[in-house]
Amino acid sequence: MPELLEVKDLKTQFFTRDGVVRAVDGVSFQLAAGETLGIVGESGCGKSVTALSLMRLIPMPPGKIVEGSIVFDGQDVLKMDDDDVRSIRGNNIAMIFQDPMTSLNPVLTISRQISEALELHLKMDKAEAKKRTIELLELVNIPSAKKRADDYPHQFSGGMRQRVMIAMALSCNPKLILADEPTTALDVTIQAQVLDLLKNLAREFRTAFILITHDLGVVAGMTQRIHVMYGGQIVEKADTGELFANPKMPYTWGLLRSIPRLDESRKAKLVPIEGLPPDLIAPPPGCRFEPRCQYRREICSTTPPELKHIPNSKPDHEARCWGTQEGGWLVNTDWRQDIGSVKELEAIKMDVADLPPEVKRAEAAADTPPGAPGKDTRNGN
Amino acid sequence: MATEFIQRSRSTARFDSGKNLLDVKALKMHFPLTQGIVFQRQVGAVRAVDGIDFFVEKGETLGLVGESGCGKSTTGRAILQLYKPTSGEVKFDGVELTKLGGEQMRKMRRRMQMIFQDPYASLNPRMTVGNIIGEPLEVHKLAAGKAKTERVQELLKIVGLNPYFTNRYPHEFSGGQRQRIGVARALAVEPEFIVADEPISALDVSIQAQVINLLEELQDKFKLTYLFIAHDLSVVRHISDRVAVMYLGKIVELADRVDLYEHPLHPYSQALLSAVPIPDPIVEVKRKRIILTGDVPSPVNPPTGCRFHTRCWKAQEICAEVDPEFIEHAPRHWAACHFPGA
């Protein structure tokens, strides 16, 4: 099947006063038409910046896509002019954000906002657009859609607003929907409603979608494949079943071990990932996860590992880890049993006691910290 | 050293086993809605908490779960008298808190503390970590001068932070570390009871477990009693001994952890449990999901009868008319439902 989306070596950086933040640092992946993909990672791992880069929505400055290519439907998004990008955004790629309030205009009625897109992109006339709007609202299960279409965003509840966003995203029959934490702001019961709706609609319309979330539980039942991101890079790629049954990267192990499960049978002690997330201005020289990894060896701190196929796994399962790759020391490790070196674990715990990497770096960079009187610190102009 | 001190002082505290540390009866917390500029008149009330009964035993963790707006955080604050309850009783170790005067209550606060949700908003940005943790020691006259500094350093060490950070400011720390500072502040006065209001929901996934483990370790070490408020049922299941489920200002079910998660009686608890995604695709495919329709009604005009009847798939006529009583259906398993069980 020809790929719908092909991202190659994407690098997005932010140029700040403190230095260059390598928010996305060499991300490559593909997505076929109709396929569903989950991107999982913590805040600051670069998952949202990846999504914004795909839509060319990175605020410039301070942000900039410095390298890579994003080929959507045969065209490189990064080489398009602004008008073409805008038409792609409306027509072919739609986005659903975490907070629907930020993407809905508070002074326009819902129907106005949806039909505007229909009129603009699909060249519908007013009556047609209005009719389609109500159909869409019914599609996302908004009760008495006809009446509510003329309401303003603030008259809807959080869950309803997210439904409106989904209706808006579907309005122009996009080929790809990017959902960035679509349910994080919602309550569990509402989250279940919205996820259910998303899943059914994507299946019905054969729309590809990328679900970006921090919650492994959310992607487990939603997507075909999962990419795990850490420190601006993809650290593990696998299809969903494989990732949960046979994860091959200590970070993924850590994530799975550190969340309590609703169906756990006994009250087991959680094994947290110790330490603090990396500073993306001065990332660790070797593996990005090395400072927090209790399985680390010398090579991890010096040479960054490649994202490579992993022995003892399905063919499309890749991970960025020296230990689990061919000839590594973790090839046969059972992550459920072996929680790694206790000594290393203790050493990593010291990191939590310490200042975060950003603060340390800032202090090391400026011998005289900001605020110290007397000496001149005017160097950053 | 200070650890010893805490343990010693604890042994002198009353410790009757089987006695409840906290008893809450018919607690109501209504926030008036007013209109008018000069002459304000009440036009209604947000019934955030509307008559709840529960107890917390010494040394246990009671989990309080519910969706946003169900009144769980308000309950925590009303217990600590941060809000003045509209009516009802809050008995802490036999003392009726709602009747205490300002100064008496202030002294009482030594024994009960709170951990907040937002580690960015709950620390005064203009104070050093040392002053933040040392303030409770100062205002309760527990330590001063060098003893205070030592105690603060001890507390930092207990929560897993470098003891030399007393002169640092909160903005220099990451979210998880700030939450540790908040925990240290709560521990400073050697409390017996801690209300933890969503202490991990603002933290990153990999940091959440660090804080949960810290809270569990501290509970063992200092024999703490927790009221753990959260919306995440998996976390509550992990940390609690007993769990109370709240919906729209009322507790709908209260039971031991295992009972509640394995045999939930109230339809709302059942729906809530089934809505939690489980990080395992095999389990996810097999699970039967109860998807509730509609939204949580407004606490200004809650539905008549059982508050859940507007979203309940089991609802019958009686549910809209009669508010079900909160009854013990099985030993230590209470629920408020006309048709409890599967």
Add this chain to the structure above:
Amino acid sequence: MATVTTSAAQQRSIESNVLTRKQRSLWADAWWRLRRNKAAMFGLVIIALASVCAIFAPLIAPFEPTAIDTKVNNMDPFFVDSKYHNSKFLLGSDQLGRDILSRLIWSARISLVVGLVPTMIIFALGLTLGLTAGYFGGWVDNLLMRFTDVIYAFPDLLFVIIIMATLRNTWLGDIMGGLILIFVALAVVSWVGLTRLVRGQVLSLKEKEFIEAARATGVPTKRIMVRHLLPNALAPVIVSLAFAIPGAMLAESVLSFIGIGIRPPTATWGVMINEGFTVFSQSPWPVLMPAICISVVMLAFTFLGDGLRDALDPRMKL
């Protein structure tokens, strides 16, 4: 560093927090940002210069500001190409033959005092009332705010003019050439804005979790107000004061210009403009010189205020 041992990690963490290192408080950060702002620093230098002039006026000024010498009146400044020059008067003289330079220097005194004193009164009043109204709420708040509404409803300058015009000839208007009356008049109209600002700050801060945390730990009310609310409400207050000072100075000039401010012969920039106006057709300099002084000092305070606002804006930090 293959396997980082515990002791090495410990060593690392100890090295990284040398106790002698200066800590970064938010105030220190703000000062650091302010120092990098060139316009604000320029403003600060001008203000410092003006303050030096004001404080050491008797030493710097070549003449008494009120010394009249009608033989050499209406002289032009040295840089003007005209026949009316006198080497005694660097910046010329006015219609009564008083040295303009000396009068300008002495005026700086009055202007700065008029800028600072009412502002300090406003600061004290606004802070106390704003904190009280905001923290306690209820009827205290209601009463205070309705009162501020009433005062707010008057146009500021008109209110000041009314006060000045009615009280100018009473005992109050006589103290220190009318200076005290000006303080009172300016303070009476301006405390309202600051009180509202502080109250608004307190209202939003009061809902913050750290205030709730302080209450939950049992911190007494007075201490909450002083240690928790006050330092956090201060940043916008400082900015608004930086703008209030030039406002008061300008108000004094306006009042003196229309003849109900400081009584002549005391030199203030407003009085000087007022007097210079009568000879404006012959020589613009007696008007222009004080006008330039007012503009420059006003601009300096505005630059500083802008700089302070940028430096203290917490959004930049977060």
